[in-house]
Amino acid sequence: MFTSPLTQRRLRQFCANRRGFWALWIFLCLFFLTLPAEFLANDKPILLSYQHKLYFPIFKAYPETSFGGELETEADYQDSYVKEKISAQGWMLMPPLPYNYKTIDYSASRSPSPPSKQHWLGVDDQGRDVLARLIYGFRISVLFALILTSVSTIIGIFAGAIQGYFGGNIDLLFQRFIEIWSGLPMLYLLILLSSFIEPSFFWLLGIMLLFSWMDLVHIVRAEFLRARNFDYVRAARALGVPEFTILRRHVLPNALVASVTMLPFLLNGAITTLTSLDFLGFGLPVGSPSLGELLAQGKANPQAPWLGITGFFTLAVLLALLIFIGEAVRDALDPRKIFAAEQR
DSSP states (O other): OOOOHHHHHHHHHHHHOHHHHHHHHHHHHHHHHHTTHHHHBOSSOSEEEETTEEEOTTTSOOBGGGGTOSOSSBOOTTSHHHHHHHHHHEEEEOOSBOOOTTOBOTTOSSSSBOOOSSSTTOBOTTSBBHHHHHHHHHHHHHHHHHHHHHHHHHHHHHHHHHHHHHOHHHHHHHHHHHHHHHTSOHHHHHHHHHTTSOOOHHHHHHHHHHHHTHHHHHHHHHHHHHHTTSHHHHHHHHTTOOHHHHIIIIIHHHHHHHHHHHHHHHHHHHHHHHHHHHHHTOSSOTTOOOHHHHHHHHHHOTTOHHHHHHHHHHHHHHHHHHHHHHHHHHHHTOHHHHHHHHHO
16 A cells, blocks of 8 residues: 555654554554453353254343243353253353353352452452453443544544634634633533433443543644644635635644544543543443443452452553553654654
8 A cells, every 4th residue: 555755754653662562552452352342251152052053142132942941031041951951952152251241140159259260350249250341341441432532533623623724703702612611510510410311321422522522622723723824825725725625635634643643642531531430430320341330349349459459450551551652653743753763
């Protein structure tokens, strides 16, 4: 694939930052490993064969009667009675970790219980496998941050572009609106809405999106204020080039450099905010797997230090990886460092 010389130099500069380079690979490996969480940690078989017929319990619920049982309810594949029925005339292919994030292990001697051969990271105070909840919680945190950062970046770039390029009264009105809007207490608003609205993934995403776009708008606005006075922009305007074309071709690329540099740090902030809200009990619905909920369990159960240590270590590693990636992206887009590297 053809890439411009500038892009090639930026890629080389990014790869030269070994810490950021390997942090990106580790982050991508962890994310894509946890993306198919249902195939890694689940109390349902990935594939099941019974009487020479294949079933896919991960994708579809089957009643117990489908496997020779007596109940019309969904089959419990952890039940010894169902296991015997299936093994007599078929087989099951279980995930590596035979627990879902909401599976309660009633055989555990006590809850919470420390790590063991059966539960590598122990079980929480409700008898659920910590490793399974960690896998699902990691996926939710990263997906939430990616969606929030992507949408807020689009809004922030659009709002900052309008402010910076046109200036004048438009910029003045936007600035006053942002000052008033940013003064609203987001946590208080969440507490107020949580009293009569059941929180959900997309509900929380929408509420945070009302405020998160302001993190980028000031940077984009400053870049557009600077770039709109460049000679080639003035020349394009004098030649009668449409304003939208000038924005898209001549001014926007300058603002995207600063925006891309901020993305890893925006992801970092989104994950931290979600974790904080879950820790305080104003985040995802009760029972949802999350890093904040795991930290809250560690706080509520000081006799089970593995809960807090697991949540803290996972969050620290995740945030550190994003910071290292952000530093490498910043170096790759810094023309002074690219020039210095070429001189060596």
